[in-house]
Amino acid sequence: MNNENKETSRPSPRPGFVLDVDRNTPPIVFHHGENFRLEKLPVGRSRVVYPSEPLEGLSDPEGAIKDALLNPLGDSEPLPSLLKPGMKLTIAFDDISLPLPPMRKPDIRQRIIEAVLDMAAEAGVDDVHLIAALALHRRMTEDELRHAVGDRVYDSFAPKGLLYNLDAEDPEGMIVLGETPHGEDVHFCRRAAESDLLIYVNINLVSMDGGHKSTATGLAGYTGLRHHHNVHTLRNSKSIMDKDNSALHASNWRMGDVIKDAGVKIFQIETTVNNNTFGREGPLALLQKREWEWTARDRGQFIAMQRGLDLLPVKTKRRIFGGWQSPYEMTSVQAGEVEAVHKRTIENVYAQQLVTVEGQTDILTMGLPYICPYNVNSIMNPILVMCLGLGYFFNLYKGKPLVREGGVLIMSHPTPWEFHPVHHPSYIDFFEQVLIETTDPIEIEKKYEKQFAEDEWYIHLYRNSYAYHGVHPFYMWYWGSHAMQHLGRIIIVGGDQKAVRRLGFQSASTLQDALEIATDVVGPQPTITHLKNPPIVMADVI
Amino acid sequence: MKALRFKRNIPRYAAAKIAGNIKPGSGASFGPIDLIQEESPKAPGEEWVRVRPRLSGICGSDLATVDGKSARYFEPLVSFPFTPGHEVVGDLDDDSRVVLEPVLSCTSRNISPTCNPCSQGKIGNCENVTLGEISPGIQTGSCHDTGGGWATEFYAHPSQLHSVPNEFSDEAAVMVEPTACGVHAALAAELPSEGVVAILGSGTLGQVTISALRHFTNPKTIISTARYPEQKRLAAELGSDIVVNPDEIHRAVRRACGTKAITNVSEKGPEGSVDRLTGGADVVIDCVGTSKSISDALSITKPKGKIILVGMPSIVELELTPLWHRELQLIGAYTYGTERLANGEAVNTFDLAFELVKSAKLEKLVSACYRLNNYQEALKHAANAGARGAFKIVFDLRDERERNIK
Numbered sequence: 001m002n003n004e005n006k007e008t009s010r011p012s013p014r015p016g017f018v019l020d021v022d023r024n025t026p027p028i029v030f031h032h033g034e035n036f037r038l039e040k041l042p043v044g045r046s047r048v049v050y051p052s053e054p055l056e057g058l059s060d061p062e063g064a065i066k067d068a069l070l071n072p073l074g075d076s077e078p079l080p081s082l083l084k085p086g087m088k089l090t091i092a093f094d095d096i097s098l099p100l101p102p103m104r105k106p107d108i109r110q111r112i113i114e115a116v117l118d119m120a121a122e123a124g125v126d127d128v129h130l131i132a133a134l135a136l137h138r139r140m141t142e143d144e145l146r147h148a149v150g151d152r153v154y155d156s157f158a159p160k161g162l163l164y165n166l167d168a169e170d171p172e173g174m175i176v177l178g179e180t181p182h183g184e185d186v187h188f189c190r191r192a193a194e195s196d197l198l199i200y201v202n203i204n205l206v207s208m209d210g211g212h213k214s215t216a217t218g219l220a221g222y223t224g225l226r227h228h229h230n231v232h233t234l235r236n237s238k239s240i241m242d243k244d245n246s247a248l249h250a251s252n253w254r255m256g257d258v259i260k261d262a263g264v265k266i267f268q269i270e271t272t273v274n275n276n277t278f279g280r281e282g283p284l285a286l287l288q289k290r291e292w293e294w295t296a297r298d299r300g301q302f303i304a305m306q307r308g309l310d311l312l313p314v315k316t317k318r319r320i321f322g323g324w325q326s327p328y329e330m331t332s333v334q335a336g337e338v339e340a341v342h343k344r345t346i347e348n349v350y351a352q353q354l355v356t357v358e359g360q361t362d363i364l365t366m367g368l369p370y371i372c373p374y375n376v377n378s379i380m381n382p383i384l385v386m387c388l389g390l391g392y393f394f395n396l397y398k399g400k401p402l403v404r405e406g407g408v409l410i411m412s413h414p415t416p417w418e419f420h421p422v423h424h425p426s427y428i429d430f431f432e433q434v435l436i437e438t439t440d441p442i443e444i445e446k447k448y449e450k451q452f453a454e455d456e457w458y459i460h461l462y463r464n465s466y467a468y469h470g471v472h473p474f475y476m477w478y479w480g481s482h483a484m485q486h487l488g489r490i491i492i493v494g495g496d497q498k499a500v501r502r503l504g505f506q507s508a509s510t511l512q513d514a515l516e517i518a519t520d521v522v523g524p525q526p527t528i529t530h531l532k533n534p535p536i537v538m539a540d541v542i
Numbered sequence: 543m544k545a546l547r548f549k550r551n552i553p554r555y556a557a558a559k560i561a562g563n564i565k566p567g568s569g570a571s572f573g574p575i576d577l578i579q580e581e582s583p584k585a586p587g588e589e590w591v592r593v594r595p596r597l598s599g600i601c602g603s604d605l606a607t608v609d610g611k612s613a614r615y616f617e618p619l620v621s622f623p624f625t626p627g628h629e630v631v632g633d634l635d636d637d638s639r640v641v642l643e644p645v646l647s648c649t650s651r652n653i654s655p656t657c658n659p660c661s662q663g664k665i666g667n668c669e670n671v672t673l674g675e676i677s678p679g680i681q682t683g684s685c686h687d688t689g690g691g692w693a694t695e696f697y698a699h700p701s702q703l704h705s706v707p708n709e710f711s712d713e714a715a716v717m718v719e720p721t722a723c724g725v726h727a728a729l730a731a732e733l734p735s736e737g738v739v740a741i742l743g744s745g746t747l748g749q750v751t752i753s754a755l756r757h758f759t760n761p762k763t764i765i766s767t768a769r770y771p772e773q774k775r776l777a778a779e780l781g782s783d784i785v786v787n788p789d790e791i792h793r794a795v796r797r798a799c800g801t802k803a804i805t806n807v808s809e810k811g812p813e814g815s816v817d818r819l820t821g822g823a824d825v826v827i828d829c830v831g832t833s834k835s836i837s838d839a840l841s842i843t844k845p846k847g848k849i850i851l852v853g854m855p856s857i858v859e860l861e862l863t864p865l866w867h868r869e870l871q872l873i874g875a876y877t878y879g880t881e882r883l884a885n886g887e888a889v890n891t892f893d894l895a896f897e898l899v900k901s902a903k904l905e906k907l908v909s910a911c912y913r914l915n916n917y918q919e920a921l922k923h924a925a926n927a928g929a930r931g932a933f934k935i936v937f938d939l940r941d942e943r944e945r946n947i948k
Contacts, residue, residue, distance in 0.1 A: 421805065421814030429797055432790045457802040465814075 010280075013053035016355035016537050019290075021046035026291045028530060029302070030367030030511075032494060033380065033414040034317035035309045036302075037367065039511045039530075046528040047361075049402075050290060051537035054276035055352050057329020061108075065115045068269065068333045074340025079116065079267060082197050083123035090192045091116060092219055093201040095134035095165075096144050097373035099273055100205060103328040108271050110150035112201045112333070116269075117153065129191055130163040133200070133218030135225065136462065136469035137374070138423050139165040144377070168221030168469075169459050176223065177262040180254040186216065186262075187224030193264050202270040206396070206536060207241045207349045210270050211342035212256025213249060220255075222453050222471055227251060231441045234478045235485055239395035241538060243346065256338060269335040270345040273328040275352055275535035284324065288535060314416070321370045322377055353538040357402065360541060362526035363518050364403035365511070366393050368413040369534055374468065374476070379420040382499040383427050383476050385413050390490070391479030393533060399541040402529055406488040408518040410511065415495030415503075422466055426458045430473035431502060439504035441481040449474050488521040543582050544944045545693030546917055548607065549574045550622040559610030566609060566925035575608055575626075577917060579944075582695060586676045586687040587652060590697040592635055593642065594945045597716040597911070598691035598937045599629030600924040602747065603854045604683075608921055613856045620684040621677035627691025627937070628683035631706060631715035639706040641718045642691065642698055643892055644681040645877050650699035651676055663880030663888070666726070681877075692914065692937055694945035704892050714905035716936055717750075721904055722895035724750030727852040727875040728758055729882075731825040736762040738799050740791060740842060743829035744768035744777045746907055746933045747852055751827055753902045756781030758883070758894065763798045765823070767791050772931040780902060788838075792816040795823050795842040818864065822847060827875075831855035836872075840864040850875045911938035 019025065027038035028048055041048070058064045069079040076082075083089070093109045096102075113130065120128060130149065132140050145163065146154045157163035166189055167173055175193055177186040192198045192215070200218075204210045217225065227233075228251035234240070236247035243249040259266070278284035283305070286298045294302070309317055332348040334341045370380060372388040380388075389411040394401065403409060419428045434448050449471060452458065458470025484490070490505040491514045500507040508514035519526065531537065551574035585592070604626050606612045628644035647665035648656035651674025659667035672678040679685020682698060689696030706715045728751055733739050739761050741748050748766060755764055766782040767790075768774040774785045786794040793816055796803050801821030805814045818841035826839040831853030837860060839849045845868040852875045865872060878891030898904065909932035912920035917937070924935035939945050 421816075423814075425805075425814065429793050432786060432793060433784070433797060451797075455797075456800065457796065460802060 010056075013055050016050050016052040016353075018355065018357055019048045019050060021048065024292075026294075028291055028532065029287065030365075030412045031369040031534070032367055032412045034314065034321050034370045035414075036306055037412055037494070037511070041365075041528060041530060042515070045525060046530065048530045048532050049355055049357055049537055049539055050532050051275055051535045052352055052355065054274040054280070054288070054329070054535070055331050057274055057276075057331055058333070061111055061330050061333070062115065064330070064333050065112055068335040069115060069119065072267070072336025073334055073344060074337025076267065076336035079335070080119050080123060082265070082267060083120050083125050084196070085124035087125055087127065087196040088194065089120055089125050089128045089197050089199070090131060090195040091128065091199045091201060092131045092133040092189070092192060092215065093148065094203050094209075094214070094218070095132045095137055096140050096148075096376045097137060098203045098205050098209065099326065099328060100371050100373060100376070101277070101324050101326045102147065102376060103273070104325040105147065106150060107148050108203050108273070108330055109148045109201050110153065112269055112271070113149050113153055116199055116201075128157070128162060129195075130157050131189065131192065131219070132165045133214065134166050135168060135218050135220055136222065136472055138462070138466045138468045141466065166219060167463055169463050174221055174223075177264070178258045180251070180258055182251070182254060184227035184251060184255060185223050186255045186258040187220045188259065188264070189219040192219050193262065197265050197267060199267045199269065202268070204270050204272050204345045204349055206353070206392075207243065207346050207538065208395075210345050211243065211249065211252070212259075212338055213252040214268065215259060215266060216252040216255035222469070224255065225475075226453075229475045229478060231445050231478050231481045235482050237482060239397050239401070239482070240479075241395050242398045266338055267335065268338040268341045269333065270341050271330050272332045272345060272348040272352065274331045276328055277326050277535040279327050318370070318379070350538070353536050354398070354540050355537055357529070357539040357541050360400060360404040361402060361407065361529035362404060362522040363408045363410060363515065363528045364394070365410045365528060365530045366412070366533065368393070368411050374472070375420070375423075378423045379418050381419045381424055381427055381431070382415050382417065382496075382503055383431060383473050385411070385415045385492070385495075386503055387476035387479050389413070389480075390483035391476065393531060394480075394483040396531065396533065396536070396538040397541050398538065401486055402531060402539050402541055403487065405486055406521070408489045408491065408521050408526075409483065409487050410491045410493060410508075410514045410518065412493040412511070413495055415492055415499050417496050417499040423468060424473070425461055425467050426452055426455070426470040427468070427473040435502050435504070441477055441484065444474065444477060489518065491517055543694050544577070544579055544914055544942060545625045545689065546627075546914065547576055547578045547623050547625055549576070556610065563609075565922075566605070568609070568922065573608055573610060577914060583689050583697060585697050587699070590699055591703070592695055593630065593632040593640065593698045593703075594695050595627070595630050595632040595691050595693070595937075595939045596639070596712045597631050597908075598627045598939060599716050599720065600921065600935050600937070601629055601720060602745070605921065605925050606854060606856065609925070611856055616680075616684070619671055619678055619680050621679050621686035624679065624684050624686050625690035625693045625696065626683045627693065628681045629716055629719040629936075630691035631712050631718075632691075634703075639715065640703040641706055641715050641892070642682060643702045643704060643722075643878070644683055644719065645702070646671065646676065646679055646681060646685060646688070647701070648674070649701040659879075663890070665879045666877035667879070692917070694939055694942050704896070707896070710900070711905055712940070713908040714899050717899050717904045717907055717934065718892060718895045720746055720934065721750045721754070721899050722878040722891045723747060723852065723875075725754040725758065725894045725898060726878040726881065726891050727751050727827055727850050728754035730873060730875045731759075731827060731848055731850050733759045733761055733825050735760045737824035738763045738765070738795070739825045739827065740795050740823045741766040741782070741827045741829060742788070742791065742835045742838060743853060744773035744785070745829065745928060748829040749773075749776055749780055749907060749933060750898075750904060751829060751852060752777055752782050753780040753904065754898055757898050757901065765791070765794050765798055770928045770931065773928055776933070791838055792819065792842055795819060799823060799844070801844070817841065819844075821845070824848070825850065827852055829853045831858075833858040833860060836860055840870065843868070843870050845869055847871070848873055907933040908936055909933050910935050912936075913938060914942060
């Protein structure tokens with residue numbers, strides 16, 4: 001592994017920290033979908049958890065990748081020793097849901113896959129398949145695949161049918177490798193299972209990603225996923241971002257053992273990126289700055305941007321933000337045996353994202369941005385808003401949740417009653433049919449999951465169009481089930497009131513209104529913590 | 543006698559149409575309908591008896607007339623001036639209480655021999671609606687000679703009258719006629735056992751149709767559309783398994799039938815939106831009767847399935863290719879007559895309607911009563927019933943002075 005830092009004139013990146021709000025604290029920028037809000041937090045009882053500044057990226061990514069492949073971690077031989085003429089090689093890679101926002105070219109996956117293919121070619125390996133490990137996510141389009149793997153790889157493999165999206169509903173293409181001691185079916189991509197070597201190429205944006213989850217989830221279908229993508233498991237994952245306390249990961253790790261016992265040889269390549277989400281320069285750079293360090297020019301630029309966005313139609317705003325590609329830099333790459341690799345990866349993720357926070361809060365606030373893992377080049381529908389806030393941001397903790405049990409979560413997002421009919425057809429039905437009856441995850445799971453999972457039309461659209469699988473909105477809902485159980489109330493600021501009500505949450509026009517409403521639950525003068533994310537920050541609550 | 547009288551007056555008819563288009567129900571203020579006082583009418587024939595209405599309902603076809611939206615199709619089938627009102631519970635001169643079956647059939651027209659449909663008890667299909675001893679008019683309420691229910695008195699033929707059991711309140715009794723329409727529609731559908739049926743519209747007609755389907759047929763799933771919260775609540779209470787907003791019906795039927803859908807790939811609407819289903823409901827009952835609702839019905843009915851039009855359509859614009867391609871049956875369901883039950887038994891629709899009103903307690907649909915003097919307000923309320931959380935609006939004539947002069 002090569003973790004050598006770039007030589008730079010930039011000052012050392014500052015770690016994340018917790019700011020206590022006082023009279024001198026300027027208004028804080030809240031993400032609000034395709035716009036922003038400036039919010040003044042109550043003095044004397046509010047704090048803001050700021051992310052770390054971007055760590056320096058690797059100065060020679062190609063060299064670091066080569067080094068990682070030649071010097072693997074754990075019980076693994078260097079990659080060239082694993083490559084033999086006549087062997088069957090499968091390279092699986094993370095799909096469109098990572099990283100967020102999509103990164104500028106060249107994508108990390110391209111760099112790694114090109115390096116792996118060079119070694120495979122040198123070894124005389126000619127039976128190679130490349131598979132987007134999308135599980136039940138939507139298929140990636142040609143443009144999206146080209147962006148991920150690069151034109152050279154795409155043009156060499158896709159026309160011959162050797163680069164493709166996983167089809168987890170193809171009865172011929174999937175097999176059950178076995179069962180864990182807990183009775184969980186291990187459903188797996190047949191090509192990957194029958195290969196002499198499976199190489200997995202990962203981008204570990206958050207600590208939930210990677211490890212055995214890459215293959216046990218990414219290359220599985222409903223038969224396997226239902227064992228851990230369920231309410232019981234998610235409610236016992238505290239949190240999904242903390243592997244050692246996550247039932248989701250425990251299940252994936254058990255499945256990893258079954259995969260290994262079935263003879264599937266995996267060479268895992270994991271990478272981490274820094275927090276350079278919005279760029280050190282450019283139109284969004286001030287989103288990475290701390291508000292009291294804004295210059296007069298920054299302030300003017302922000303106000304102009306905010307007012308300009310107010311005037312633009314939603315579709316235009318969506319197009320502008322959807323076109324943003326982050327100048328992420330790779331901070332580490334490690335390869336070899338899955339668990340050894342993942343251990344190092346998590347250390348590197350935490351080095352960038354983890355911030356120590358003392359004690360829980362009565363009210364947790366967060367501004368939700370325009371993007372989540374499931375609306376790249378798409379629409380952030382209300383279910384995805386719920387999932388981003390309750391499923392992802394709420395779970396960005398180690399130890400205990402940032403907000404106390406029975407506390408209030410306040411999220412800021414326009415939450416439009418709008419769906420992408422191609423990408424999210426079953427979400428529309430979930431919103432229209434299921435949520436109108438109940439928002440209780442247990443009830444939803446019991447009564448509706450099977451119907452949606454086995455619906456032939458959704459399966460058809462998943463396999464042939466660009467639709468998320470019929471069961472996917474259920475997983476979004478389950479992702480939020482731990483938070484729903486933990487919280488006393490959930491309030492969305494500035495959202496479409498009807499959509500917010502359908503989600504079962506409360507609506508408020510302003511943050512001040514929301515804080516006022518929250519006092520009904522947490523009493524007067526509550527403590528408030530704002531999780532200033534993104535760039536990504538994860539709280540280590542002690 | 544006090545009555546609301548509808549005259550043939552083209553300028554006022556045009557004014558009603560304009561006003562009705564701006565605000566439903568407003569045709570009453572500008573159109574050719576007036577509240578009048580005049581001498582008691584004369585019986586149109588020897589057998590005819592006087593009815594003094596207690597309650598008289600306002601239905602969708604009445605509103606179409608008031609707002610100038612009725613099809614010109616009806617022009618030769620009515621006789622001016624006429625008094626609207628065909629949903630009536632009233633008293634005869636012997637003080638017995640009756641419900642009116644308003645269709646003017648061969649029997650009431652004193653035509654002998656009766657036409658073929660009338661001889662089979664299918665009086666709604668009478669072939670002699672412009673003939674016989676009385677002026678043209680398909681029903682009481684559109685015939686000059688009989689008068690109508692929006693008056694303190696009118697005349698009915700004994701064949702049109704049904705005695706009201708004592709246990710029926712006036713509110714229950716006034717619901718019998720609209721309920722009979724729903725019963726007729728539900729049975730006209732000949733819904734296969736365990737079939738899926740969709741009802742478009744949850745006004746009074748939609749609600750009684752849902753109730754009739756639940757009571758007299760054996761559906762697997764009843765899906766209905768409703769725009770307003772109270773409509774949704776009642777539809778579910780009366781037996782609808784799934785109640786959705788009108789724009790959600792395609793997806794709801796798809797889910798219930800487990801069929802696939804054809805999504806939009808043109809510039810019409812967003813890409814990927816559900817255009818139509820590959821399969822669909824066995825039966826769709828349209829209680830709205832607009833271009834949109836009939837088009838929806840055409841896109842959610844399974845091949846060889848049936849679409850029943852209960853809501854009175856006027857001039858509509860339709861793409862009929864699906865009717866041809868999917869070999870659909872588009873069937874009208876007008877009024878009532880004699881129904882054939884699943885066991886083969888022939889029963890008068892009104893007998894079934896009495897049974898249903900009683901068992902489902904359909905008097906709850908009567909939402910508001912108005913005096914005749916307040917007819918403009920009543921008609922506006924009826925035209926906006928859904929939005930105002932109401933269903934059936936009726937005229938209450940029980941305390942009208944003119945009615946109680948014997």
